[in-house]
Amino acid sequence: MNPPRTDARRHHDPEVRGFASDNYAGAHPEVLAALALANGGHQVAYGEDAYTENLQQVIRSHFGPTAEAFPVFNGTGANVVALQAVTDRWGAVICAESAHINVDEGGAPERVGGIKLLTVPTPDGKLTPELIDREAYGWDDEHRAMPQVVSIAQSTELGTVYTPDEIRAICEHAHAHGMKVHVDGSRLANAAATLDVPLRTFTNAVGVDLLSLGGTKNGALFGEAVVVLDPDGIKHMKHLRKLSMQLASKMRFVSVQLEALLARDLWLRNARHANEMAQRLAEGVRAVHGVEILYPVQSNAVFARLPHGVSERLQKRFRFYFWDEAAGDVRWMCAYDTTEDDVDRFVAALKEEMAR
Numbered sequence: 001m002n003p004p005r006t007d008a009r010r011h012h013d014p015e016v017r018g019f020a021s022d023n024y025a026g027a028h029p030e031v032l033a034a035l036a037l038a039n040g041g042h043q044v045a046y047g048e049d050a051y052t053e054n055l056q057q058v059i060r061s062h063f064g065p066t067a068e069a070f071p072v073f074n075g076t077g078a079n080v081v082a083l084q085a086v087t088d089r090w091g092a093v094i095c096a097e098s099a100h101i102n103v104d105e106g107g108a109p110e111r112v113g114g115i116k117l118l119t120v121p122t123p124d125g126k127l128t129p130e131l132i133d134r135e136a137y138g139w140d141d142e143h144r145a146m147p148q149v150v151s152i153a154q155s156t157e158l159g160t161v162y163t164p165d166e167i168r169a170i171c172e173h174a175h176a177h178g179m180k181v182h183v184d185g186s187r188l189a190n191a192a193a194t195l196d197v198p199l200r201t202f203t204n205a206v207g208v209d210l211l212s213l214g215g216t217k218n219g220a221l222f223g224e225a226v227v228v229l230d231p232d233g234i235k236h237m238k239h240l241r242k243l244s245m246q247l248a249s250k251m252r253f254v255s256v257q258l259e260a261l262l263a264r265d266l267w268l269r270n271a272r273h274a275n276e277m278a279q280r281l282a283e284g285v286r287a288v289h290g291v292e293i294l295y296p297v298q299s300n301a302v303f304a305r306l307p308h309g310v311s312e313r314l315q316k317r318f319r320f321y322f323w324d325e326a327a328g329d330v331r332w333m334c335a336y337d338t339t340e341d342d343v344d345r346f347v348a349a350l351k352e353e354m355a356r
C-alpha cells in the first residue's frame with residue numbers, strides 16, 4: 001500500500017545519527033504502526049479509552065495486580081506528578097545531587113510540584129542507606145522540610161545500575177523511617193536489560209512504591225507513565241496530572257505507544273541493543289590511549305574524560321555533549337537505533353583526533 005500523501009517535506013537526513021542523547025532518535029517503526037492502528041473513529045478523551053484500559057493489563061503483566069499506570073507526556077511531568085502524590089505540602093524528597101529532578105528539570109519539582117529537594121553528593125549517581133542518612137532526619141522539626149520520599153534513578157544519570165539488593169536496602173531503610181521510594185525509570189528498560197531480570201524484580205519485589213516509567217528513550221514518539229505499584233498511601237493521582245498539565249486529552253495515543261513497547265518484547269529488544277552499542281563503544285574507547293572512561297558502563301551511556309580540544313574537533317563530526325566542560329568530561333549516549341557502523345566510525349574518528 002502506498003503511504004498516505006502529505007504536504008509536509010523531509011527536513012533532515014534520516015541516516016545521520018550521533019551520540020548526544022537517546023532523545024535524538026526517532027520513533028521505532030513498530031510504535032508508529034501502533035499509532036496508526038489507534039487512529040480513526042472517536043474514543044473517549046482523557047484516559048477513558050480502550051487503549052488506556054488495555055495498557056493497565058499490560059502494566060499488570062509486568063508489575064503485578066496492584067499496579068496502575070497513569071500515562072503522561074514526558075519524563076519531567078512523570079516525576080513531578082509522582083512526587084506530588086507522595087509528599088505533603090511540608091514534605092521533601094531525598095535524591096542524588098546528580099539526579100535529573102535536581103539538575104535537568106528546570107526547577108519543575110520545586111516550582112510546579114512545590115517540593116523541596118534534599119540532595120546528596122554520590123560517587124556514581126547511586127544512593128545508599130548511608131548516603132540517605134545525611135538528609136534523613138528531623139521529622140519532628142518544624143524548621144525543616146520533612147523527608148517523605150527517597151527518589152532514585154534506574155538506570156542513573158551517570159549510566160550506572162542498581163542491583164535489586166541495593167534497591168531493596170534503600171526501600172527497607174526508607175520504609176523504616178516512614179518514607180516512600182520513587183524510581184525515576186526514564187531508562188528502566190536499559191536497567192532490566194543489563195540485570196537480565198523482569199522489571200518487577202527490582203521494583204515491586206524489593207519494595208519500590210511508585211515509578212516514572214520511560215517510553216521516549218526506549219523508542220516511543222513521546223510518552224511515559226507514572227506507575228503506582230502499591231496504591232496504599234498514594235493519594236490523589238487522579239487529580240494530579242491535570243493540575244500539572246500532564247493529562248493528555250487524546251490519551252489513546254500515549255497509551256498505545258506504551259502498549260507497543262511493553263506488550264511483548266520491543267522494550268527489551270530496544271534497550272538491549274542500545275546497551276550493546278554502549279558496550280561496543282566502551283570497548284573501542286578503552287583501546288584509545290589518553291581517553292579515560294569515568295563510570296562503569298552498565299546501560300546505554302559512556303562517560304569519558306579526554307583533552308578538551310579533541311572533544312571540540314570530534315563534535316564537528318558527531319553530536320555529543322560536554323558533561324563537565326571544565327574537567328573535559330563528555331557523555332556519549334547510544335539509542336535503540338545506533339548501529340555498529342555508527343560506533344565504529346565514531347571510535348575511528350576519536351582515534352584520528354587523538355592522534356592529531
Ligand SMILES: Cc1ncc(COP(=O)(O)O)c(C=O)c1O
Binds near residue numbers: 100186
Ligand atoms: C534520568 C532522567 N529522568 C527523566 C528524564 C525525562 O525528561 P523529559 O522531561 O525530557 O522527558 C530524563 C531525560 O533526559 C532523564 O535522563
